[in-house]
Amino acid sequence: MARRYGAYGGAYVPETLVPALTELEAAWHQARRDPAFRREHARLARTLGGRPTPLYFARRLTARAGGAEIWLKREDLLHGGAHKFNNALGQGLLAARMGKPRLIAETGAGQHGVATAMIGAALGLRTEVYMGEVDVARQRPNVERMRLLGAKVVPVTSGSRTLKDAINAALRDWIANVRTTHYLLGSAVGPHPYPTIVAGLQSVIGTEILRDARREFGREPDLAVACVGGGSNAIGTFHPLLRTRTELLGVEAGGPRGSRHGAASLSKGRPGILHGAYSYVLEDRDGQIADTESISAGLDYAGVGPEHAFLRDSGRVRYIAVHDEGALAAFGWLAHDEGMLPALEPSHAIYAAVQEARRRPSRERIVVTLSGRGDKDLEVVRGATGQRA
Ligand SMILES: *Cc1c(COP(=O)(O)O)cnc(C)c1O
Numbered sequence: 001m002a003r004r005y006g007a008y009g010g011a012y013v014p015e016t017l018v019p020a021l022t023e024l025e026a027a028w029h030q031a032r033r034d035p036a037f038r039r040e041h042a043r044l045a046r047t048l049g050g051r052p053t054p055l056y057f058a059r060r061l062t063a064r065a066g067g068a069e070i071w072l073k074r075e076d077l078l079h080g081g082a083h084k085f086n087n088a089l090g091q092g093l094l095a096a097r098m099g100k101p102r103l104i105a106e107t108g109a110g111q112h113g114v115a116t117a118m119i120g121a122a123l124g125l126r127t128e129v130y131m132g133e134v135d136v137a138r139q140r141p142n143v144e145r146m147r148l149l150g151a152k153v154v155p156v157t158s159g160s161r162t163l164k165d166a167i168n169a170a171l172r173d174w175i176a177n178v179r180t181t182h183y184l185l186g187s188a189v190g191p192h193p194y195p196t197i198v199a200g201l202q203s204v205i206g207t208e209i210l211r212d213a214r215r216e217f218g219r220e221p222d223l224a225v226a227c228v229g230g231g232s233n234a235i236g237t238f239h240p241l242l243r244t245r246t247e248l249l250g251v252e253a254g255g256p257r258g259s260r261h262g263a264a265s266l267s268k269g270r271p272g273i274l275h276g277a278y279s280y281v282l283e284d285r286d287g288q289i290a291d292t293e294s295i296s297a298g299l300d301y302a303g304v305g306p307e308h309a310f311l312r313d314s315g316r317v318r319y320i321a322v323h324d325e326g327a328l329a330a331f332g333w334l335a336h337d338e339g340m341l342p343a344l345e346p347s348h349a350i351y352a353a354v355q356e357a358r359r360r361p362s363r364e365r366i367v368v369t370l371s372g373r374g375d376k377d378l379e380v381v382r383g384a385t386g387q388r389a
Helices: 015-033 036-047 059-065 084-095 109-123 133-138 142-147 163-176 194-202 204-217 232-241 305-312 326-339 346-358 375-385
Strands: 055-057 070-074 102-107 124-133 151-157 180-183 223-227 246-255 269-272 277-281 317-323 365-370
Touching: 015 036, 015 084, 015 109, 015 163, 015 194, 036 084, 036 180, 055 059, 055 204, 059 070, 059 326, 059 346, 070 204, 070 346, 084 109, 084 180, 084 194, 084 232, 102 109, 102 163, 109 124, 109 142, 124 133, 133 142, 133 151, 142 151, 151 163, 151 180, 163 180, 194 204, 194 305, 204 232, 223 232, 223 346, 232 246, 232 305, 232 365, 246 305, 246 326, 246 346, 277 305, 317 326, 317 346, 326 346, 326 375, 346 365, 346 375
Parallel strands: 070 365, 102 124, 102 180, 124 151, 223 246, 223 365, 246 317
Antiparallel strands: 055 070, 269 277
């Protein structure tokens, strides 16, 4: 059962969770082969989500960089404003298929909680979202959104009262309520089969990129770039491109300039176990999970999905870290050059893409996954740049 990516992955969980993970894996494999499930999934992805999303040529951003062409994969146009919809819809349908009337989820910034609440409402599933008390206080608008969508938000008061504690609380709930409840995990992390399921559900991003690139440029992109928090939008971008000649670049959060490790587990961490999987993690000097820092809440996580650990070691994907300052600069470029306010997470990827474009010839094409829009980040950007909105 415990599928691995090389040495990474697995399912390091209490015995009581093993039957639930086995049931989930079996349901996933059956659902993927069931034409009725696939039809319903595709229909809702289109009519509720807004798929497919376009590939946009960023003409003025390209001119700013002065080199390779930069194209944006517009996941910011999805329902809810981010790629998180892809995962929430797929797992929500899977829960309904398994006959589970209740969804639980963890959330940090609240984006995954909102996506789960949206899907819970649309599918008629009761939804409870675990959120660290610190995050509840600093992400008020998303707490309000979840409540308006009919979800219950449960503040978590243990540990550092942030995302990792919310995941622990959700896992504890799942152990106690496994018969009625599906745990809708929000990224390509956690015990098997979650990294596989989430990668499968997000791979629509890379599949559409490949199809549209072949139509628009007559071939695959030269380089694909995506930001990496837990790694779901990046693995979804990379998966369908792994067997092509496209270079792949994952961009982690470096935190403020001078930060020891930011939230860059692959660039600055080492192998270890977190939330049921063996992957790269950031630890402090005592071997405890380290506190991370990043301007973007969605990248602020001490671990990363195990498949990225494998792809890093194999050399197939290159991973770098971009500082807060770079992300803020890229936010401004996209606003001024293209009239788009990106989320701060993909702003890290846009910064890296512009640096890459500068050193490449104009015949090359770079595709960047714009994983979400930036409405949620306006307060942070205003605070960081000292501007008045
Ligand atoms: C949550 C989030 C991320 C980070 O999550 P991944 O699982 O690494 O994709 C990136 N971009 C946006 C817009 C997000 O909301």
